[in-house]
Amino acid sequence: MRSTALALALFSLGVLAVFGANARPAQAAAPVTLSSGFNETRTTIPVTVEGVRASCVLDTGSSVMLVSPALAHQAGLQSQGGTFEIAPDGRTYADRQTVVSRFTIAGNVMRNVPALISANISGSSALCGYDFFARFPTLIDRSHRTVTLFPPAAKLARLHCLPVALGPRVPLATVEINGTWLDDIVLDSGMAGGGALWDGVRSRLRQPLIASADYVTNQSAVRNGFACGASAWIRYASGAPETSMPICTEPRRPDGYNGIIETNLSSVHAMAVDYEHKRICFDVAAYSPGWAAAQPPPAQAQAQAPQSPSDGGAWSRFNSLRPPL
Secondary structure, eight states, X not given: OBOOOOOGGGSOHHHHHHHHHHHSOOTTOOOEEEEOEEETTEEEEEEEETTEEEEEEEOTTOSSEEEOHHHHHHHXXXXXXXXXXXXXXXXXXXXXXXXXXXXXXXXXXEOSEEEEEOTTXXXXXXXXOHHHHHHOOEEEXXXXXXXXXXXXXXXXXXXXXXXXXXXXXXXXXXXEETTEEEEEEEEETTOBSOEEEEGGGXXXXXXXXXXXXXXXXXHHHHHTTOEEEEEEEEESSTTSOOXXXXXXXXXXXXXXXXXXXXXXXXXXXXXXXXGGGTEEEEEETTOOTTGGGSOOOOHHHHSOOOOOOTTOOSSHHHHTTOOOO
16 A cells, blocks of 8 residues: 555644635636546646646645655755654655645646655655645546546536545545445545555454455564455445455554545546535446435444544554555
């Protein structure tokens, strides 16, 4: 599994307040469609950081924007306070806080965006996380390799939308895993290669996880309590097809969440991120006719959107164990 989301706790509330005005979606903005690229299964878009061209991974699992050291140097970003992240290979990466004064995408500008300069990212790359999606409603069309900012409501009406909680600056939803609807699951478009579950919810699964005898577990992950080498069946809506996904588990409940899964599944044709209305929407391949109008999932899946943990951390301990991008 690969992703590089980081905890919101790395930033003071004062810095985030400065960005508040920029985080609100533009009113009555016309749709803008861009050609997109891929980083493994992740979708990327062209952006500029302080006028320097870069490729940005669209990462719902990241609570903050991240930039590579090379991009920070080219863009002349000023380094401020520091923090660290530890990868499963045991290496420690030093990150520095910064502020992007001008971030541009398709002629739209965000100013004074808090960010991290992450040694875990290489090349002229960045991660577009919560602040990006809070400003730009986004339709990721994986089948046609396009990304539309401010997509028209008519397009979203054809998708199946899940309510999400955004308090931790990452989307928490209820999804079906091995026949059981589990809440407090982070939907992560910046992850490639699977997901992770808290061991405490394994007993709730109607069908057990399927183990793979051929999987080689990363020893550093083992030392930190992760058990990998299993797979699960995932789907986002009643009547939609299931998709197999590699799954790791761990004995401690990470930051109060039940799990984290990637959204870049082969069955997903398109995905819309609509933080203004607290929802993420999916166009799933090979679904049965009328699946979007099917009965909703069980009662636990219809409960009020889960609350974020009191410490405000967004999957922080799990993030510190992820391998480099």
